[in-house]
Amino acid sequence: MTKTQKQNLDNVIRYTLLTIWLLIVLFPLFWIVATSFKPDKDWLAWPPVYWSEEPTMSNYNNVWGGAMEHTETQYAQSVQKPFTALRNSTIISFISTFLSVSFGAFIAYGVSRYKVLSETRMFQLLMLRMVPPIVLVGPLSLYYTTIGLIDSLTGLIAIYFITTLPYAVWMTKSFIDEVPIELEQAAEIMGANRWTIITEVVFPVIRSGLLATFLFILILTWSEYLVAFILSKTDAVTLPVELAKYEGSSEGRVYGRQAALSVGITIPLIIVGITIRKHLARGFSFGMIRK
Amino acid sequence: MARSEIMLQRTKRYKKMVLFPLIASIMLILGPALILQLYLSFNYYSIYSEGWWASEWYALDIFSDVVSDSRFHIAIVRSLGFALASTIGCFVIGFGLALLMYKNFRLQWFYYIIFIIPMLTVPIVIAYTAEMILYQKGPLNGILSSIVGRDMLIMWITNPDIALFTVVLMEVWNWAPFSFIIMMAGLASLPKEPVEAAQILGASRFKIFYEIQLPLLRPIIVLALVLRFLEAMAEFPKTWAIFQGGPGTATETIPVLIYLNTWYYFDWSKAAAMSYIVMMMMVVIILAAIKILQKENKRITQAQAS
Numbered sequence: 001m002t003k004t005q006k007q008n009l010d011n012v013i014r015y016t017l018l019t020i021w022l023l024i025v026l027f028p029l030f031w032i033v034a035t036s037f038k039p040d041k042d043w044l045a046w047p048p049v050y051w052s053e054e055p056t057m058s059n060y061n062n063v064w065g066g067a068m069e070h071t072e073t074q075y076a077q078s079v080q081k082p083f084t085a086l087r088n089s090t091i092i093s094f095i096s097t098f099l100s101v102s103f104g105a106f107i108a109y110g111v112s113r114y115k116v117l118s119e120t121r122m123f124q125l126l127m128l129r130m131v132p133p134i135v136l137v138g139p140l141s142l143y144y145t146t147i148g149l150i151d152s153l154t155g156l157i158a159i160y161f162i163t164t165l166p167y168a169v170w171m172t173k174s175f176i177d178e179v180p181i182e183l184e185q186a187a188e189i190m191g192a193n194r195w196t197i198i199t200e201v202v203f204p205v206i207r208s209g210l211l212a213t214f215l216f217i218l219i220l221t222w223s224e225y226l227v228a229f230i231l232s233k234t235d236a237v238t239l240p241v242e243l244a245k246y247e248g249s250s251e252g253r254v255y256g257r258q259a260a261l262s263v264g265i266t267i268p269l270i271i272v273g274i275t276i277r278k279h280l281a282r283g284f285s286f287g288m289i290r291k
Numbered sequence: 292m293a294r295s296e297i298m299l300q301r302t303k304r305y306k307k308m309v310l311f312p313l314i315a316s317i318m319l320i321l322g323p324a325l326i327l328q329l330y331l332s333f334n335y336y337s338i339y340s341e342g343w344w345a346s347e348w349y350a351l352d353i354f355s356d357v358v359s360d361s362r363f364h365i366a367i368v369r370s371l372g373f374a375l376a377s378t379i380g381c382f383v384i385g386f387g388l389a390l391l392m393y394k395n396f397r398l399q400w401f402y403y404i405i406f407i408i409p410m411l412t413v414p415i416v417i418a419y420t421a422e423m424i425l426y427q428k429g430p431l432n433g434i435l436s437s438i439v440g441r442d443m444l445i446m447w448i449t450n451p452d453i454a455l456f457t458v459v460l461m462e463v464w465n466w467a468p469f470s471f472i473i474m475m476a477g478l479a480s481l482p483k484e485p486v487e488a489a490q491i492l493g494a495s496r497f498k499i500f501y502e503i504q505l506p507l508l509r510p511i512i513v514l515a516l517v518l519r520f521l522e523a524m525a526e527f528p529k530t531w532a533i534f535q536g537g538p539g540t541a542t543e544t545i546p547v548l549i550y551l552n553t554w555y556y557f558d559w560s561k562a563a564a565m566s567y568i569v570m571m572m573m574v575v576i577i578l579a580a581i582k583i584l585q586k587e588n589k590r591i592t593q594a595q596a597s
Contacts, residue, residue: 014391018402021388024464025405029412031430032420046428107309114302116309123581128317130577132525134546135566138553139327142343162320165313194301223413225528226546230554240415244532255423262416273411274404281476284469285514288588289476290595 036060036259043255059260082261084235085242092153092228092238093221096160101214103161104168105176109198111169112176113184122170126286129166137230144231151233159227164217167286171216174287175209176202212279215272222269239265328570331563338557349560357564362540366548367572373455373544374523377462381519384463385470386512390500393478403475410468418532421461422448451541454534458542461529466522470515477511478504480595510587510594517580524573545569 035043037055063082110116117125140159141150149155179202187201203210228238237245243261246254273280281289327343332353336346357363388406392399409417424431425447435443447457481504489499505512527546534542536551543551549569552562 011396014396018388018391021384022402022405025409028417028420028424028464029408031424032416035423043423044426044428046433048428048430048433050430103309103312107313110305110309114305116302116306119585123585126581127574127577130521130580131570131573132546134525134527134549135570135573136321136324136328138549138559138562138566139331140321140324142327142331142559143323146343158316158320162316194305219411223415225413225415240413240528243415243419253419253422258419259423262413262419266412266416269413270408270411273407277404277407277472280407280410281472285473285518288514288584288591289473289511 032259032262035255036263038256038259040256059256063257063260064264080242080245081237082239082242082264085237085239088153088232088236089222089238089240092156092160092236093218096157097164097214097217097221099157099161100164100168100217101172101210104165104213105172105203105210106198107165107169108173108176109202112173113181122173125169126166128163133163133227137227141230150231151236153236155231156228156236156238159231160221160224163227164220167217167220167283168213170286170288171213171283172206172210172287174282174290175206175213178290179205209279212276213283215276216279216283219269219273222265328563328566331560332567334560336559338559343559346560353560353564354568357561357568362543363548363565365540366543366545367569369455369542370524370544370546373459373462373526374520377459377466377523377526378516378520380459380463381467382470382512382516384467385472385515386474388467388471389474389478393475406471407468409465412465414465414528415532417461417465418529421457421529422533425457448533449538451538454538454541458526458530458534462523462526465529466519469519473511473515474508477508481507507594510590513583513587514591517584521577521580524576 034051036059037057038049038052039054039056039058042049042052107117111122144150144152144155149158183201183205184197187197192201223240224238225240228236229241229244232238232241239261243258243265246257246261276283331343331346333349333351334346335349335353336343340346392402423429427444427446427449431447432443432445435445445453447453485503485507486499489503494502525546526544527550530536530542530544530547531550534547536543536547545565549562549565552558552565
């Protein structure tokens with residue numbers, strides 16, 4: 001075999017394997033989009049209906065348009081409040097992420113410049129993230145009930161703030177480490193105090209990093225299920241929890257509605273994630289991988 | 292004042308400024324829950340009690356009950372098995388894809404963007420979508436049937452022998468991108484000279500991979516495996532939403548079992564004692580993992596600095 005032949009063969013193998021995985025990745029995504037346009041008779045048809053012959057917007061109208069349907073199957077509209085869930089998810093994830101990143105950045109600055117946390121302490125901080133949340137949510141829900149924080153936005157914001165803090169500290173530290181110390185020394189000579197140096201020299205230099213950290217943590221908080229599921233009942237329900245409510249008592253799961261809601265929940269995350277794709281490896285590795 | 296002294300004072304002041312709120316918020320949010328967890332493990336609390344404060348002192352009875360519970364033992368083994376299998380699955384696929392893709396080629400950006408989508412998808416959405424795809428007369432069996440040419444009706448969800456494997460499949464679909472992006476970053480940061488030198492000396496591709504690239508990648512491989520394993524130990528939404536521990540107890544992992552005990556059997560004390568044991572177990576695992584990460588992180592930092 002000549003060298004070009006070998007290269008061609010390489011390419012064929014590469015594209016074949018990559019395309020197989022591509023199809024595996026895309027099929028569930030396609031399926032959920034397709035289902036969101038299907039009328040209910042196609043949801044569970046055999047042989048499966050890949051794309052409905054009578055595509056309908058009724059699932060979207062029902063979920064996002066607030067259209068009430070009084071057909072023979074009543075999907076218990078009263079308990080489903082997708083807009084409340086959307087509002088809750090937005091408030092909770094934005095506020096807790098903002099708190100986590102801004103506080104995290106101050107800690108990170110201290111660690112980077114003054115070593116306020118030793119390396120061992122920094123790694124111990126990861127515990128907040130790595131201990132499975134299930135071991136604490138039970139007692140936490142009792143505690144929240146006692147102090148009146150159960151089913152409240154504040155309660156969820158507090159817990160998300162504390163559990164995403166390790167990501168915030170580690171990720172922002174990886175950006176602050178890259179800021180040359182000379183910049184700060186120059187500002188210091190000109191008489192700036194610590195606060196001014198941090199907020200007006202360091203943070204502006206790493207603003208794209210801060211934004212990436214913010215969006216990264218936003219993705220995690222937005223998709224969190226377990227904690228929200230347990231600490232919310234009706235008022236503080238978030239979108240992932242809301243999704244489980246599209247389950248009728250007699251007709252089983254309401255596939256089309258769930259699909260329409262799922263598409264709405266997921267698309268913003270995919271867009272955000274693709275925008276910060278260069279920083280995802282850094283985020284998921286707690287800033288240990290920096291390229 | 293000497294410069295170093297000013298520095299020392301500043302450090303102290305800054306330390307106070309950030310550590311106080313950090314410790315305070317941990318104490319305020321998680322502290323009471325940790326105390327309650329311990330309290331419930333020694334005092335029997337059920338929903339018939341007036342409140343958790345009115346529960347009855349059981350000493351070590353609840354713990355001994357949990358320790359001898361075979362369902363709990365099996366759940367631990369199942370969780371470890373699940374975490375291990377899905378970690379390996381994610382890693383093999385993620386690393387494989389990264390190896391196929393790390394050298395520039397025309398559609399690299401396109402594949403990269405598509406391949407990261409699963410980990411950006413909300414896990415609970417993945418669970419419900421999987422259920423739509425996997426039920427017995429669903430599209431996956433439909434596709435398999437048309438490939439094989441006869442009806443393939445695999446019971447992905449209702450067969451207890453397959454159910455846990457189905458969860459592993461979901462987890463791998465969801466998180467293979469995690470290994471993929473980390474290994475892509477790792478491969479991109481490898482120095483080119485040793486590989487080129489070996490090529491000139493006529494080493495085979497396999498030999499170059501096995502003897503040069505793999506050892507250099509070791510710290511990053513460890514990172515990808517350890518972080519994924521820990522996250523998989525905590526997996527809840529995908530296991531819960533479809534299976535609720537069933538069929539039978541086939542998918543009863545640690546998180547599911549604790550959930551069932553708390554909110555289905557209302558056996559809060561048993562769940563608390565279980566949680567306590569699991570937490571201690573996880574702390575030991577995490578401390579070991581941290582030790583490994585700390586060591587490998589030094590190597591990663593060194594490699595990236597050079």
